[in-house]
Amino acid sequence: MMLNAQITTTLMKDGSRHFLSLPESCSSNTLRTHLESIPGIRVRDMTQGGFQWWMSFQCLGWRFSINNPFGEFWFFVEDASCPEEILRCLTRRLSASLRS
Structure with a gap:
């Protein structure tokens, strides 16, 4: 599993942001x-x-979704203006949780 998952900024047509794979x-x-x-x-x-x-799912009042195309988990935040610190924290927690 990735030890240092990178946050990405892929804006979707619906206004959401694909921030993690x-x-x-x-x-x-x-x-x-x-x-x-x-x-x-x-x-x-x-x-x-x-x-x-x-x-x-919901975290700290922000709405997120996950899809599983192509053998990956793709994580989206509904509102692309979600603060980077929340995305970094969530990325760390998800990466650690899925490693264990």
């Missing part, structure tokens, strides 16, 4: 368990269809 290292249910173990995160919804799924 990590290897798909576990099932969606295991990822949900990892997310729910991080203080301050609340999983809101999960939709599955075929081989891909979407999961949405």
Whole structure:
């Protein structure tokens, strides 16, 4: 697993920001368990269809989503103006959680 995951700035047409990609290292249910173990995160919804799924969660009042295309977890923040410090903290926590 990546030790130093890099935050990216890919703005989507809907105004969201793709800020992180990590290897798909576990099932969606295991990822949900990892997310729910991080203080301050609340999983809101999960939709599955075929081989891909979407999961949405909330952290510090900001809304996020995850998709699993191409063997990766892609993380999005709904509002691209989310502070970088929140994204850095979330990236550190997600990377550490998915490594363990």
